[in-house]
Amino acid sequence: MNASIPQLFAETRAAVVGLGRSGVAAARLLLAAGARVRLIDQQDARCREVATMLEQGLDDVAGRVEIAAGPHHAGQFDGMDVAIMSPGVAVAKIRPFLPQANPPQVLAEMELASRFVQAPILAVTGTSGKTTTVTLAARMLEAAGKKVFLGGNIGTPLAEFVLSGETADVLVLEISSFQLQTCTTFHPRVGVFLNLAPNHLDYHADMEEYLQAKCMLFAQQTAADVAVVHASLRPLIEARGGLHASVRWFDEQAELSAGALLGAHNRANVQAAYLATSCFGVSKAQAQAAVDAFAPLPHRIQPVAEVKGVLFVNDSKATTPDAMAAAIRSMDRPVRLLAGGVFKGGDLTELTPLIREKVRQVALFGANRDVFEQAWQGVAPLSWDDTLEQAARRLFAEAQPGEAILLSPATASFDRYSSYTERGKDFMRVAALLEEEQA
Numbered sequence: 488m489n490a491s492i493p494q495l496f497a498e499t500r501a502a503v504v505g506l507g508r509s510g511v512a513a514a515r516l517l518l519a520a521g522a523r524v525r526l527i528d529q530q531d532a533r534c535r536e537v538a539t540m541l542e543q544g545l546d547d548v549a550g551r552v553e554i555a556a557g558p559h560h561a562g563q564f565d566g567m568d569v570a571i572m573s574p575g576v577a578v579a580k581i582r583p584f585l586p587q588a589n590p591p592q593v594l595a596e597m598e599l600a601s602r603f604v605q606a607p608i609l610a611v612t613g614t615s616g617k618t619t620t621v622t623l624a625a626r627m628l629e630a631a632g633k634k635v636f637l638g639g640n641i642g643t644p645l646a647e648f649v650l651s652g653e654t655a656d657v658l659v660l661e662i663s664s665f666q667l668q669t670c671t672t673f674h675p676r677v678g679v680f681l682n683l684a685p686n687h688l689d690y691h692a693d694m695e696e697y698l699q700a701k702c703m704l705f706a707q708q709t710a711a712d713v714a715v716v717h718a719s720l721r722p723l724i725e726a727r728g729g730l731h732a733s734v735r736w737f738d739e740q741a742e743l744s745a746g747a748l749l750g751a752h753n754r755a756n757v758q759a760a761y762l763a764t765s766c767f768g769v770s771k772a773q774a775q776a777a778v779d780a781f782a783p784l785p786h787r788i789q790p791v792a793e794v795k796g797v798l799f800v801n802d803s804k805a806t807t808p809d810a811m812a813a814a815i816r817s818m819d820r821p822v823r824l825l826a827g828g829v830f831k832g833g834d835l836t837e838l839t840p841l842i843r844e845k846v847r848q849v850a851l852f853g854a855n856r857d858v859f860e861q862a863w864q865g866v867a868p869l870s871w872d873d874t875l876e877q878a879a880r881r882l883f884a885e886a887q888p889g890e891a892i893l894l895s896p897a898t899a900s901f902d903r904y905s906s907y908t909e910r911g912k913d914f915m916r917v918a919a920l921l922e923e924e925q926a
Contacts, residue, residue, distance in 0.1 A: 497521030505573025512646035531556035567591040595666040600645035613681025623760035626777035664700040674707035684809030708732035750817025786911035792918040796888025799918040802895040803911030808833040811897040828898030835862035850878035854902035
């Protein structure tokens with residue numbers, strides 16, 4: 488038994504659904520906290536691998552780990568007190584299999600782990616900009632001499648931090664709607680809500696459910712806490728009855744320079760990070776120093792090459808029309824746009840004025856070409872290729888010096904790639920190849 492972990496789940500029967508990094512961390516924490524754990528994953532081999540790892544890596548877990556592999560069925564959840572969901576597993580997919588009498592409480596890994604921490608939490612949610620904002624906030628706090636843990640929906644799961652035994656002055660967490668949807672006690676000292684646009688409608692039933700999940704960020708806050716919320720969300724927040732916390736509204740009018748970060752949306756991200764960290768004593772000068780030293784994160788409006796005067800910009804993280812629009816607006820050059828992939832929802836026709844104004848050509852690749860063609864036929868020259876490389880080469884052949892080739896797909900990547908990161912890396916490979924060919 489790990490004596491440093493409080494026995495908050497002693498003899499609790501817990502199912503862990505999905506055995507990615509956060510699921511494994513949740514299983515480890517539950518076992519350390521005294522629970523009996525059932526591992527649920529589609530792949531039997533993965534279940535067995537994780538079970539062996541847990542039994543070899545933790546003391547006193549013999550007989551407390553079991554496996555329930557394969558497609559979801561009611562038997563997997565029989566007798567369970569709690570079910571810990573990995574972020575990629577929609578609650579709606581398992582709800583039909585939960586017992587009607589005494590169903591398990593469904594929790595996110597971050598909700599579980601937050602019950603073991605004492606340090607104040609700064610948590611950020613929103614449709615886009617979360618990773619940039621939490622990273623900025625962490626750098627600002629570090630500039631003020633704070634010891635920071637940065638993780639959650641990016642990098643290190645909170646459960647891993649708890650298990651490490653390390654300490655921090657502030658926990659800076661990125662948190663998604665998937666995680667928030669099953670939070671019941673999660674209580675950030677400062678909660679940041681950056682923006683809202685149609686997204687994950689393949690996961691959530693509708694926009695109301697998506698918004699409701701996002702607002703769970705503030706559900707446990709009191710008047711002693713702070714909510715930092717974009718001004719565009721004020722009507723939605725107030726229509727729901729407002730917030731218990733002290734609210735600081737923000738917009739693109741930032742008190743700080745955005746440094747190397749392009750676009751109005753990044754000015755808003757900078758302002759949000761500053762307002763949030765100022766609650767922990769960060770000065771304006773310290774925040775500005777952190778911004779000045781900050782470089783754009785990979786796959787987020789990231790300039791990667793300039794070939795014959797044509798700038799290649801990697802914004803593979805843009806998986807929604809709203810994120811695409813932000814990227815196009817941030818460009819100070821005419822744009823040749825790379826788009827396409829697994830469309831997750833939203834109204835592309837709303838981008839029509841922006842496409843007419845700033846985009847000279849659209850090259851589609853991969854899946855869901857019909858969605859884009861229906862929205863933008865006659866708005867800009869359109870083409871389609873099977874692969875990103877073919878589409879990028881088509882754009883480069885037409886591009887003029889002083890223009891930008893912008894990968895901002897407005898889609899998920901899973902038609903051709905394992906992640907938006909792999910898609911971005913492929914774009915960078917193509918840019919480097921063109922640079923070499925033109926040398």
